[in-house]
Amino acid sequence: MTVSPERDDSSQSGRARIGKSKMGVLAVVALVAIYSVSAPKLNERFGWQLPAIKTDRDGNVRMADSTPPANVTSSAKSDAEKKVLQPRSTTNEAAPTSPQSTKTGPTGPGPLSSRMQPVERSSATPTSKPLSSVEENPLVAESGELLYGILREVSRDRYLSPAGLMYTPGSAEGHRLEHLRRHTEDDVGRPGSHGVFDGDMAGALATIDRAYERALKKQKTTVTEEDGRKIYTVDMGGRIGFIGGQTGKQKRNPIARRVRMVIEGNRVITAYPM
Amino acid sequence: MSPKHSIDFCPVCGGGLCGIRICGVDNRSRDELFAITASTEPHGLIVCDECEAIWLEPDICTSHQYTDIEHPKCPICQASLWGASSRWANAGDIELLNWQYAVNPDLDVSPDEGLA
Numbered sequence: 001m002t003v004s005p006e007r008d009d010s011s012q013s014g015r016a017r018i019g020k021s022k023m024g025v026l027a028v029v030a031l032v033a034i035y036s037v038s039a040p041k042l043n044e045r046f047g048w049q050l051p052a053i054k055t056d057r058d059g060n061v062r063m064a065d066s067t068p069p070a071n072v073t074s075s076a077k078s079d080a081e082k083k084v085l086q087p088r089s090t091t092n093e094a095a096p097t098s099p100q101s102t103k104t105g106p107t108g109p110g111p112l113s114s115r116m117q118p119v120e121r122s123s124a125t126p127t128s129k130p131l132s133s134v135e136e137n138p139l140v141a142e143s144g145e146l147l148y149g150i151l152r153e154v155s156r157d158r159y160l161s162p163a164g165l166m167y168t169p170g171s172a173e174g175h176r177l178e179h180l181r182r183h184t185e186d187d188v189g190r191p192g193s194h195g196v197f198d199g200d201m202a203g204a205l206a207t208i209d210r211a212y213e214r215a216l217k218k219q220k221t222t223v224t225e226e227d228g229r230k231i232y233t234v235d236m237g238g239r240i241g242f243i244g245g246q247t248g249k250q251k252r253n254p255i256a257r258r259v260r261m262v263i264e265g266n267r268v269i270t271a272y273p274m
Numbered sequence: 275m276s277p278k279h280s281i282d283f284c285p286v287c288g289g290g291l292c293g294i295r296i297c298g299v300d301n302r303s304r305d306e307l308f309a310i311t312a313s314t315e316p317h318g319l320i321v322c323d324e325c326e327a328i329w330l331e332p333d334i335c336t337s338h339q340y341t342d343i344e345h346p347k348c349p350i351c352q353a354s355l356w357g358a359s360s361r362w363a364n365a366g367d368i369e370l371l372n373w374q375y376a377v378n379p380d381l382d383v384s385p386d387e388g389l390a
Contacts (some may be wrong), residue, residue, distance in 0.1 A: 171356070191285055191381040231286070261290060274289065
């Protein structure tokens with residue numbers, strides 16, 4: 001049996017096509033493999049947020065969205081965003097920015113600012129009274145919801161996290177959460193280092209909760225204790241923020257992978273990335 | 275709000291600035307202030323702006339203390355630590371306290387506001 005020249009040509013071109021497509025598939029697989037291996041390393045090294053490659057239920061390879069901060073679901077984030085409300089009236093002069101400071105994030109007062117006692121005021125006469133009604137404070141109307149999608153108000157101005165940390169009034173800013181807010185944006189004029197959490201308040205709170213859980217399990221944690229206060233330094237194993245401030249700027253804002261927390265009982269005094 | 279003038283980084287928490295605060299600058303009468311502090315003049319404190327460790331002298335080698343988390347008070351006059359009776363000290367306040375020698379100018383957040 002002889003093979004016609006036309007048939008031979010077509011089978012040869014078919015084999016060539018198959019060979020090319022095989023080469024193409026191999027090239028794609030190789031690129032995907034290289035990307036999968038190098039993306040996390042690049043993210044960690046440079047603080048990028050390259051999407052991960054994941055396989056869905058049908059076995060299709062897809063690019064995953066940028067990973068949100070741990071333990072913060074999208075619904076939690078949207079709740080958190082809803083909660084960031086501008087107070088209707090406030091005379092609080094806490095936390096004014098220094099002339100040098102360049103804020104990279106939102107600079108307005110936080111949702112608790114309307115509840116905070118006024119501090120750093122030049123006049124001794126109080127100019128605001130505590131807010132007590134729904135009309136005066138929008139947060140009161142939303143009681144029952146979770147602040148920043150994670151914190152439950154257990155009594156007035158006292159918020160409990162899922163891991164059991166309590167955020168209470170106090171600090172120069174009037175509330176520990178408002179102090180924590182300082183660590184959700186850079187303060188380039190601040191001398192030394194200034195740790196900044198990824199993911200705004202919701203991300204910061206979730207990271208601190210994870211750190212606290214690790215600390216309780218003594219995972220990659222060092223702790224010093226004095227007069228009932230514990231200072232935890234927890235290695236989170238990956239990026240949780242970056243180092244800002246003057247020192248951070250000089251070092252091109254290296255990533256932060258540790259959390260330092262100062263805690264008394266279960267009450268948070270401060271927490272920041274380092 | 276960061277301190278205007280600090281003496282060092284906090285040896286307790288490592289991340290805070292040991293800033294100079296002046297307390298006793300409210301409208302209390304001199305008699306009232308004297309009754310509490312045995313002085314008619316404002317007094318100074320060193321306070322870490324992160325962990326709120328407090329020193330009574332501008333020397334972090336001396337012993338420090340902590341105040342109540344939710345109701346922080348000045349350990350000298352018991353007024354609110356962050357209330358109207360105190361503030362982060364400016365250059366004039368530091369002169370009044372006579373603590374110029376302790377200031378580390380590298381830690382000033384407002385370098386244009388130099389000490390006299």
